[in-house]
Amino acid sequence: MQVQNKHKIKPETAIEQNHCYTQPFIELFNEDCLQTLSRLEDNSIDCVITDPPYSGLTSKSKGTGRFANDDNHIEFDDMSERAFLLFVKPIFRELYRTMKLGSHLYCFTDWKQLRNMADCLELASFKIVNIVCWNKGHFGTGAGYRSQSEYILVFSKGLPNTFNLKNVGNVITASRAKEAIHPHQKPTELLKILIENSTKEGDTIYDPFAGSCSTLKTAKALNRNCKGSELSKEYCQMYADFENGLLL
Numbered sequence: 001m002q003v004q005n006k007h008k009i010k011p012e013t014a015i016e017q018n019h020c021y022t023q024p025f026i027e028l029f030n031e032d033c034l035q036t037l038s039r040l041e042d043n044s045i046d047c048v049i050t051d052p053p054y055s056g057l058t059s060k061s062k063g064t065g066r067f068a069n070d071d072n073h074i075e076f077d078d079m080s081e082r083a084f085l086l087f088v089k090p091i092f093r094e095l096y097r098t099m100k101l102g103s104h105l106y107c108f109t110d111w112k113q114l115r116n117m118a119d120c121l122e123l124a125s126f127k128i129v130n131i132v133c134w135n136k137g138h139f140g141t142g143a144g145y146r147s148q149s150e151y152i153l154v155f156s157k158g159l160p161n162t163f164n165l166k167n168v169g170n171v172i173t174a175s176r177a178k179e180a181i182h183p184h185q186k187p188t189e190l191l192k193i194l195i196e197n198s199t200k201e202g203d204t205i206y207d208p209f210a211g212s213c214s215t216l217k218t219a220k221a222l223n224r225n226c227k228g229s230e231l232s233k234e235y236c237q238m239y240a241d242f243e244n245g246l247l248l
């Protein structure tokens with residue numbers, strides 16, 4: 001995987017041989033999230049915040065039946081639409097099993113994947129609660145209606161628990177993460193609202209596609225426990241370096 005980063009990995013903080021980086025309140029597993037999920041107990045997670053790989057729908061077809069993006073290729077994102085649906089199905093089922101009744105699940109998606117993603121979540125028995133528009137404040141490259149937003153599907157397991165915050169609308173404006181190390185990194189400001197709205201201190205959040213570990217970092221800052229899974233060793237290593245004070 002091509003990591004968007006100028007920093008060098010520091011060998012002295014290499015993530016442990018069992019592919020796991022643990023700290024009080026934090027556990028990051030360098031593995032397929034299905035492996036992590038298989039070890040999680042039923043009804044043990046208070047909230048899921050997830051940002052699945054984007055399936056190549058945002059990239060240009062190379063005419064080979066596969067998809068790729070020359071500028072920002074992410075190895076694990078390189079899936080056809082059909083492959084993507086098959087990919088998320090067992091993961092959403094496992095998330096449903098491991099989440100507590102009434103808990104909230106947030107799933108980031110773009111407008112192209114929105115319908116598929118919502119259908120997959122409903123097929124896994126989650127109930128739709130809302131769709132939040134993340135307004136990034138300015139649009140990206142391209143023509144026509146240039147993309148300025150992403151969507152956050154808000155689902156629950158059973159009837160949703162009451163949200164903690166009273167004054168949050170379903171359009172949230174937050175600039176893209178500054179000094180991003182991951183092409184899909186989510187801003188702390190935005191994650192903070194989701195976490196505070198759906199959990200309390202001491203609760204456990206899980207992010208099956210941790211990427212730059214933005215969810216883990218924000219959860220920890222808010223005194224929540226957080227577990228994450230990430231296939232890329234580079235991103236896991238960068239998180240370990242960050243926690244060890246070797247990366248800002």
Ligand SMILES: C[S@@+](CC[C@H](N)C(=O)[O-])C[C@H]1O[C@@H](n2cnc3c(N)ncnc32)[C@H](O)[C@@H]1O
Pocket residue numbers: 031032033034050051052053054074076077182184185186208209210211212213214215229230231232235
């Ligand atoms: C869209 S990115 C997540 C970005 C993240 N929200 C952030 O703020 O940095 C999806 C991530 O999922 C990882 N990934 C893909 N398939 C995975 C799997 N089966 N298990 C765990 N991680 C996976 C990719 O390596 C990629 O970093």
